[in-house]
Amino acid sequence: MQLPARPDLAQLKKQAKDLLASARSGQPAALARFRVLPAFARHTDAQLAALAFALHDAQSVIAREHGFASWTALRERVEELTLEFAQAAAQFTRDSVERRLGRAERILTLFPDLVARDFHAALAFGDVATVARGLAARPALATQRGGPLGWEPLLYVAHSRWAEKHAAGLTATAKLLLEHGADANTSYLHAGDPHSPLSALWAASCQARNYPLAQLLLEHGARPDDGESVYHAAEHGDVEMLGLLAAHGAQADGGAGAAKWTNTPLYFILGHYAGLAFDAKVRRGARWLLEHGANPNRVCYPEKSGETPLHAAARHWDGAMIELLLAHGADLQARRRDGRTALALALLHGRTSAAEALRAAGADEQLSPAEQFLAACMRGDSAEARRLRDPAVIRAHPNLLAEASPHAAAAMLDVGFDVAATGGMGETALHWACFTGNLAKAKLLIAHGAPLDLRDRQYQSLPLGWCHFAFAHQPAPDGDYLGVARALLAAGATPPSAEELERWEGGEEILALIADFTRSPASAPPPPPGLK
Structure with missing residues (x-):
């Protein structure tokens, strides 16, 4: 079954609801339609009649009958087919800078002349000829905020996810904008926060990962220590981009960005927990930073925690990360503002292998009774946790359960931590x-x-x-x-x-x-x- 040229999503939703109602009333023809779904392909009439179908099932049937694998795919296609040109251009531009190239490509098939007709779509696609025509007619466009996101033109180019296919066109487009007065340091505010500008360099280097464009921006004066680019290139473990930034003066400790945030790229990336999606990338980034001069003893957030990167690693990481930091001169005796050492933090956060690495390097720490109780909880020692149980400590650390391992969480629940704490x-x-x-x-x-x-x-x-x-x-x-x-x-x-x-x-x-x-x-x- 083919969609009409101008499909109606509301009508398709109604069809799904009508199908569900008919199936629930036991109508054989309606029930038989559910066999289009692989899960029900071999069901008998009696088995189908016994099922209490959900709306998702009915929507999936409608989608399959129209040749789509899912209701989401059908809905997106209907939305694309019903776009007017201006809507299509705006959606294409958004999709091009927000990692939705599949939909952007489908919009292009519906509007083949879209990039040639819309200035901001051409920016995001890297169509230098269209951008050149626009600038020839109105040179002020090079720096004028506009388009669906209200950005300066260079930001659409820098954010474009077409980099793999159109890197040359995007770089040429950016060069043309720069020649017409665009600022290589242009930025926009993250969530409207005036303290968090996101630069074109950050977009090119850490979002689009467009190396030629990042190099062009740096050659035209983009600040490599913008408080974002080194931080997030390290977070991604992108040593090639880190090398490019360093070649243009970026500091492994963040330079001016570190002064602004009062932390360093190394400290920032060690804030990720080991074992999550960024794990291998963060390890790669940490090694690069340390090998290029990052200071593992730099005190971060001096007015708050007063931690060094080693303290952050002790809270979140493992023995391998601790050994890496120690090999580059981390001071295992350094204390935070509250007096705690890295070993104390490793014990209090259940980081057993981190604690072992610190002890092997000579760290020693005497914990207070309250800290001994928390350490017993976080290593899952139920007997010791019960012996040292301190209700005041439990009340003072209501959220610690969130970072505990299953074994530790069992011990904590056993001594009275609140499973509903927020x-x-x-x-x-x-x-x-x-x-x-x-x-x-x-x-x-x-x-x-x-x-x-x-x-x-x-x-x-x-x-x-x-x-x-x-x-x-x-x-x-x-x-x-x-x-x-x-x-x-x-x-x-x-x-x-x-x-x-x-x-x-x-x-x-x-x-x-x-x-x-x-x-x-x-x-x-x-x-x-x-x-x-």
Whole structure:
């Protein structure tokens, strides 16, 4: 079945709802249509009649009948086919700078002359001829903010995700803009924050990863120590880009950026936890920074924590990272403003291998009784934690459960830590277990009564929403996101509404899983052991 030239999304939604209603009323013809879905292809009439189909199922049927793998793909295609030219140009430009090149390409097939007719689309595509015509007619366009994001033209070029295919065109376009007065240091404000300008160099070097364009900007005076580029190139482990920035004067300790943020690139990237999506990249970036002069003893946030990079590594990383820092001169006896050493922090955050590496290097630390209690909790020593139990310490550290391992979390729950305690975003430990795909911890928290349907304050998202987002966009290497989603649903988590699900991008496997649980319990996948 083909879509009409001007499809109506509202009508397709109505078709899905009508199909669902007919299936639920037992109409054989409606039920038979669900066999287009692989999960039901071999179901008998009786088996189909026994299922309590979800709206997601009906929408998937409509999508399959029109030749699309998912409702999301169908919806996006309908949106593309119903765009007017101005809308299409704006959407193409946004997609080109926001990592959605598939949709940008589909829009180009619908409007083949789009880039030739729209100045901002040409910027994002790297069509130097169109940009040249625009500048010839109106030279002021080179520095005039505009387009769908209200940026100066150079920022659309720098952010363009067409770099792999059109690097030469994008670089030529940027050169033309610079020749017409564009500022290589132009920027825009992150979330409107006047203290957080994001530069064209950062966009080219850390977002688009466009090396020729980054070099062009640097040659035209872009500041390499802009407080972002070295930080995020190191975060990405992009040693080639770090080398390019350094060749134009960037400092491994961040230069002026470090003075602005009162931290360094090394300290910043060590704020990531080991074992997450950035793990290998951060290790590569840390090694480059240290080999190029980063100071492992630079005190960061002197008015707050007064930590060095070694302190950050002790809180978040492992013995290998500690050994790397020590090999480059990190002072294992340095103390934070509160007097704690790296060893104390490693013990208090359950970083066993980090603590072992520090002790092997000669570190020694006497913990207070309260600290001994926390250390016992974080290493999962239940007997010692019960012996040293201190209710005042538990009340003073309500959010520590979020960073504990499953073994440590079990000990902490045993001595009275609150499974429903929330962090700065209104999130619980269960939200973070979902975000990291930590099935063992999620099951433990659920078994101890963690709230399944609490929405955080910042994103207004359920734990299941955190699970889906990370699975679709930033999965931890060893995360079991489908297992976590099953555990949540099996324990009674409320599935998101159909309207909310429509806003979720990607992660079709979790969407299908939610649809499974919306049907009759008999048809849902079995829950994980221990959650029956």
